Amino acid sequence: MSIELPKYKLKDLLDKPIFFSGGHRLCAGCAAGTMARQVTMAFDKPTMIVNATGCLEVASTIYPFSAWEVPWLHVAFENVAAVASGIEAAIKAMGRKGTYKEGETDIIAFGGDGGTYDIGFQALSGALERGHDFLYILYDNGAYMNTGIQRSGGTPFGASTTTSPAGSVIPGKHQFRKPITDIVAAHRIPFVATASPAYPEDLIAKVRAGLDVRGPAFLHIEASCNRGQRFDPSKSIEYVRLATETCIHPLYAVINGKYQLSRPSQRIADDPSKKLPVEDYLKLEGRWRHFFKPTKRTDLIEIFQKDIDERWEELLKKTK
Amino acid sequence: MVKIAVTGDDAVAQAAKAVNPDVVAAYPITPQTIIVERFADFVADGEVDTEFVTVESEHSAMSACVGASSAGARVFTSSASAGIMLMYEIVFIAASSRTPIVMAIANRAISGPINIHGEETDQMLFRDSGWISLFAEDNQEAHDHTILAFKIGEHPDVLLPVAVGLDGFILSHAIEGIEPVSRQEALDFLGGERVAKLKLDTTKPLSIGLLHLPDYYMEARAQVRDAQERSRKVILEVFSEWEKRFGRKYNPVESYMMEDAEYAFLTMGSSAGNARTAIDELRTKGEKVGLIKIRVYRPFFGEHVVNLCKNLKGLITIERSHSFGGPGGILSQDIKSALYGTGVSPLMAEYTIGLGGRDTLIRDYHIMYNRAKEAFNTGKNLPIYWWGLRE
Numbered sequence: 270m271s272i273e274l275p276k277y278k279l280k281d282l283l284d285k286p287i288f289f290s291g292g293h294r295l296c297a298g299c300a301a302g303t304m305a306r307q308v309t310m311a312f313d314k315p316t317m318i319v320n321a322t323g324c325l326e327v328a329s330t331i332y333p334f335s336a337w338e339v340p341w342l343h344v345a346f347e348n349v350a351a352v353a354s355g356i357e358a359a360i361k362a363m364g365r366k367g368t369y370k371e372g373e374t375d376i377i378a379f380g381g382d383g384g385t386y387d388i389g390f391q392a393l394s395g396a397l398e399r400g401h402d403f404l405y406i407l408y409d410n411g412a413y414m415n416t417g418i419q420r421s422g423g424t425p426f427g428a429s430t431t432t433s434p435a436g437s438v439i440p441g442k443h444q445f446r447k448p449i450t451d452i453v454a455a456h457r458i459p460f461v462a463t464a465s466p467a468y469p470e471d472l473i474a475k476v477r478a479g480l481d482v483r484g485p486a487f488l489h490i491e492a493s494c495n496r497g498q499r500f501d502p503s504k505s506i507e508y509v510r511l512a513t514e515t516c517i518h519p520l521y522a523v524i525n526g527k528y529q530l531s532r533p534s535q536r537i538a539d540d541p542s543k544k545l546p547v548e549d550y551l552k553l554e555g556r557w558r559h560f561f562k563p564t565k566r567t568d569l570i571e572i573f574q575k576d577i578d579e580r581w582e583e584l585l586k587k588t589k
Numbered sequence: 590m591v592k593i594a595v596t597g598d599d600a601v602a603q604a605a606k607a608v609n610p611d612v613v614a615a616y617p618i619t620p621q622t623i624i625v626e627r628f629a630d631f632v633a634d635g636e637v638d639t640e641f642v643t644v645e646s647e648h649s650a651m652s653a654c655v656g657a658s659s660a661g662a663r664v665f666t667s668s669a670s671a672g673i674m675l676m677y678e679i680v681f682i683a684a685s686s687r688t689p690i691v692m693a694i695a696n697r698a699i700s701g702p703i704n705i706h707g708e709e710t711d712q713m714l715f716r717d718s719g720w721i722s723l724f725a726e727d728n729q730e731a732h733d734h735t736i737l738a739f740k741i742g743e744h745p746d747v748l749l750p751v752a753v754g755l756d757g758f759i760l761s762h763a764i765e766g767i768e769p770v771s772r773q774e775a776l777d778f779l780g781g782e783r784v785a786k787l788k789l790d791t792t793k794p795l796s797i798g799l800l801h802l803p804d805y806y807m808e809a810r811a812q813v814r815d816a817q818e819r820s821r822k823v824i825l826e827v828f829s830e831w832e833k834r835f836g837r838k839y840n841p842v843e844s845y846m847m848e849d850a851e852y853a854f855l856t857m858g859s860s861a862g863n864a865r866t867a868i869d870e871l872r873t874k875g876e877k878v879g880l881i882k883i884r885v886y887r888p889f890f891g892e893h894v895v896n897l898c899k900n901l902k903g904l905i906t907i908e909r910s911h912s913f914g915g916p917g918g919i920l921s922q923d924i925k926s927a928l929y930g931t932g933v934s935p936l937m938a939e940y941t942i943g944l945g946g947r948d949t950l951i952r953d954y955h956i957m958y959n960r961a962k963e964a965f966n967t968g969k970n971l972p973i974y975w976w977g978l979r980e
Contacts, residue, residue, distance in 0.1 A: 315791035315792075316791065317660075317789050317791065319656065326800070327800050330796050330798075330799040330800055331799065331800050331802065332799040332800060332801045332802070332805045332809075333799075333805065335796035335799060337794065337796050338794055339791065339794050340789035340790060340791055340794050340795055340796075340797075341789075341794070341795075341796040341797070342656065342659050342789055342796075342797045342798055343797070343798035343799070344652055344655050344656065344679065344682055344686070344798055345652065345678060345679060345682060347648070348648060348649060348652035348679065350649075351614075351644060351648070351649035351650075351652035351653045351656070352652045352653065352655060352656035353656060354614070354642055354644065354649070354653045354656065355612060355614060355642065355652065355653030355654060355655065355656025355657035355658075355659075355660070355662075355664075356656040356657060356659070356660045356789065358611075358612045358614070358640035358642045358653065358657055358662075359611055359612050359640070359656070359657035359658075359660035359661065359662035359664075360660060361640050362611035362612055362638060362639060362640040362662060363611050363660075363661065363662055365638055366611070366638055366782060368611075368661070368782050368783075369660075369661070371790075371791050371792065374791060391645060391646060391649075392645070392646070392648070392649045392652065394645070395644055395645030395646070395649055398645070399642070399643065399644075
């Protein structure tokens with residue numbers, strides 16, 4: 270099955286209905302809310318959402334209110350892929366019996382980085398292996414922000430969190446981010462991609478493609494958190510864009526096993542002088558303050574840069 | 590009626606086949622039972638229309654069941670012991686999400702140490718979860734309970750999941766003759782396929798599983814409490830309907846030889862079979878002894894127990910479960926609570942038997958009876974005692 274990414278123009282997207290309403294209680298400047306709005310702009314048929322426990326779930330559905338204008342289900346933290354599997358199976362079986370009449374229905378599972386890299390990983394891997402037809406969206410803000418900024422498998426190197434604090438001996442998290450997108454791609458599912466709310470046309474196209482694919486699809490979205498990453502809330506989108514410009518979060522898709530760079534990252538591949546140093550990103554966020562004060566830790570910045578460079582080079586090789 | 594000879598596992602699988610659920614999600618944790626293996630044969634041979642989701646853990650099994658049931662599907666699963674422990678978080682959410690899942694539990698001992706043999710403590714831990722909880726004495730009951738559980742759970746006044754217990758090995762692996770219920774009979778009894786009024790519906794978007802802060806949480810939990818209360822009436826109606834259609838009469842609390850009984854065994858599950866035989870033998874010696882059997886453990890029909898205890902001098906509770914540091918066995922605590930303040934207060938002897946599958950023979954019931962009666966005759970209660978324990 271050939272998979273094409275739809276080509277959207279920003280102007281056309283303005284007319285798209287949005288199924289995530291205002292009035293939710295996400296923090297000012299939270300990129301998860303921006304991400305959620307953009308995701309729903311891709312909807313063009315009956316759609317259901319399953320949400321793992323996390324900021325997006327908690328802040329969008331405080332009883333008796335819900336920000337969701339499509340059917341939405343929350344069960345627990347570590348099982349969103351399993352719950353989505355059950356819904357997909359139910360629709361299939363009831364469709365066969367004639368007791369489900371809405372026809373083809375899109376299913377999205379939202380999980381944060383904790384719910385995906387860590388506690389929900391087994392359920393995700395199982396659902397991918399079984400081949401359920403759904404789109405899993407990882408919105409990654411680099412720590413357990415909902416529970417109080419604890420480190421996760423998605424927390425980047427050196428970041429100070431409440432369980433990997435920058436102390437006088439240990440300078441923040443001393444492991445690197447788990448390569449989740451590659452791990453998911455290794456399941457040989459038809460569609461895997463990364464996206465960022467700083468590039469809405471690209472994000473919405475990938476959501477649409479992921480939903481249209483038969484079988485499992487996975488989308489890794491960088492969604493900054495100004496509270497946990499410690500920066501000015503007005504900079505949310507600017508900083509997630511910087512994550513792409515520094516190649517910390519490159520944009521690409523893996524379609525039927527074939528890696529292809531998306532335009533913002535392709536531009537950097539075409540002209541490496543456009544690749545910004547990671548320091549430009551690190552210096553803006555309080556979670557790396559100890560890299561710069563009281564003394565500048567060039568050694569740590571170099572370790573960070575080396576890891577990102579290696580990952581970027583690996584990605585370039587795969588996309589050739 | 591044609592009888593077939595089947596294990597308890599097969600009896601349950603045959604019942605699930607008759608119901609033809611939309612979704613079965615299950616995982617073979619140690620200890621696994623053969624229920625879903627048999628069911629997988631039915632799927633492979635096209636004898637059911639079910640989507641069989643072979644999840645990667647028991648936690649995901651119950652999660653997939655909640656997802657499927659929330660989408661309006663009729664859902665079945667089975668598990669036991671360690672599997673129940675792993676899915677415990679979602680067991681509670683299944684009840685509060687009001688998903689009428691039916692789960693057969695081949696009751697088995699909990700680790701550690703790892704054991705895999707028969708014991709009911711696994712399902713007794715559902716006590717506070719909101720699930721309706723049934724226990725079968727034999728394979729016919731396991732078969733029947735599996736079908737009628739859907740009717741109880743899916744009733745609009747109830748909408749709760751139902752656990753159907755059958756003793757591990759003693760029933761699950763033992764062959765008995767049963768009268769199977771056919772697909773047509775099962776669906777006629779259930780009134781056709783499940784019709785869920787509130788579900789994930791793209792024509793009427795609904796959010797399920799919202800955050801309830803202190804201002805609403807108690808009200809949400811009270812809805813589960815009220816559904817449990819309402820289920821009492823539904824259970825009686827469903828049992829009565831079952832008797833009309835299939836001729837097998839079930840009560841939440843069963844009795845045997847209780848009319849003139851001065852003493853009684855009170856138990857659940859397959860132990861009731863041994864108790865009946867022991868009672869028959871004791872009766873030939875002139876002992877006025879009967880049996881009270883709990884079929885429906887949650888909701889607990891305490892007043893039915895009290896009525897049966899009115900003329901008793903002594904009550905002997907025998908349970909295949911235990912609670913460390915508690916004021917008696919898990920079941921006997923419920924019995925004592927039910928009796929308190931009613932003016933009905935027989936002396937009590939409490940026994941825990943057969944943990945981890947240890948055999949308790951008919952002759953053991955004789956000895957337990959004589960030991961209890963001796964104490965009763967001197968006006969004494971006997972505190973919880975682990976029968977057959979080497980000390």
